[in-house]
Amino acid sequence: MNKKHIWGALLLIGSLTLAMTTLSWSDEDERWEHERGEGNRFWHETSNVPMLTNKAYQTECSACHFAYPASFLPERSWLKIMTSLEDHFGENAELDNDTQAVITRYLQNNAADQSPSRFSRSILRSIRTVDTPLRISETGFFKRKHHEIPNRMVVGNAKVRSFSNCLSCHSMAEKGSFDEDAVRIPGFGRWED
Ligand code: HEC
Numbered sequence: 001m002n003k004k005h006i007w008g009a010l011l012l013i014g015s016l017t018l019a020m021t022t023l024s025w026s027d028e029d030e031r032w033e034h035e036r037g038e039g040n041r042f043w044h045e046t047s048n049v050p051m052l053t054n055k056a057y058q059t060e061c062s063a064c065h066f067a068y069p070a071s072f073l074p075e076r077s078w079l080k081i082m083t084s085l086e087d088h089f090g091e092n093a094e095l096d097n098d099t100q101a102v103i104t105r106y107l108q109n110n111a112a113d114q115s116p117s118r119f120s121r122s123i124l125r126s127i128r129t130v131d132t133p134l135r136i137s138e139t140g141f142f143k144r145k146h147h148e149i150p151n152r153m154v155v156g157n158a159k160v161r162s163f164s165n166c167l168s169c170h171s172m173a174e175k176g177s178f179d180e181d182a183v184r185i186p187g188f189g190r191w192e193d
């Protein structure tokens, strides 16, 4: 090969590599969109959230309340919660370093930012980017969904007491379902709106 041919060959190889990289990039984008729910009808249409799959999280974080779905808060919120466990809503919920690391990783990998569930996208959209809420029950999405429920059914209800007690009303929450039809408010029964 003379010099001219070598340069030509190099150029060809170069542009081929570039074309292939661009192709696999757009492929990756599409898969991402798909997993995030754009093309994922199941997560788009149900009132279910991905099931809890971490033993440490289930054991440690359901000692005082329901183990909230990781997909209901953004990663930044979980990080803030997991780094302030010594003062957790007035309680000490501290863990040993290993357990804390395992649970933090689980929550990060399954946070709203990573979840295909339609709730997650609505929750993320309802939080200002400058805010890092420590409560699901303080997000705009949560408030919008629960604002019609009168106080006497929650704070004034000895069997509920707080919106943080998801399980007292969402009878199927442990199975990952927040379907309105499965809501039973203790002392008041089914919710009809
Ligand atoms: C020692 C008891 C205790 C343990 C253990 C505990 N929590 Fe809590 N948690 C609380 C209390 C108390 C509240 C406030 C409940 C209320 O306002 O009714 C709370 C509230 C929360 C909330 C906000 C709920 C809402 O209103 O949206 C989140 C999120 C949360 N805890 C996450 C965790 C995680 C993650 C763990 C495990 C690392 C954990 N908790 C372990 C006591 C505990």
Ligand code: HEC
Residues within 6 Å of the ligand: 047, 072, 119, 136, 137, 145, 146, 148, 149, 153, 154, 160, 162, 163, 164, 165, 166, 167, 168, 169, 170, 178, 179, 180, 183, 185, 191, 193
């Ligand atoms: C006092 C009872 C009560 C408590 C406690 C409660 N909820 Fe609800 N929730 C309801 C009712 C009733 C609805 C349906 C409201 C409507 O659309 O009219 C609802 C709706 C929802 C929805 C929307 C369902 C859909 O298909 O649109 C989600 C998600 C949800 N709740 C999550 C939670 C979480 C998470 C907690 C705890 C942090 C919680 N709720 C605590 C009563 C409750």
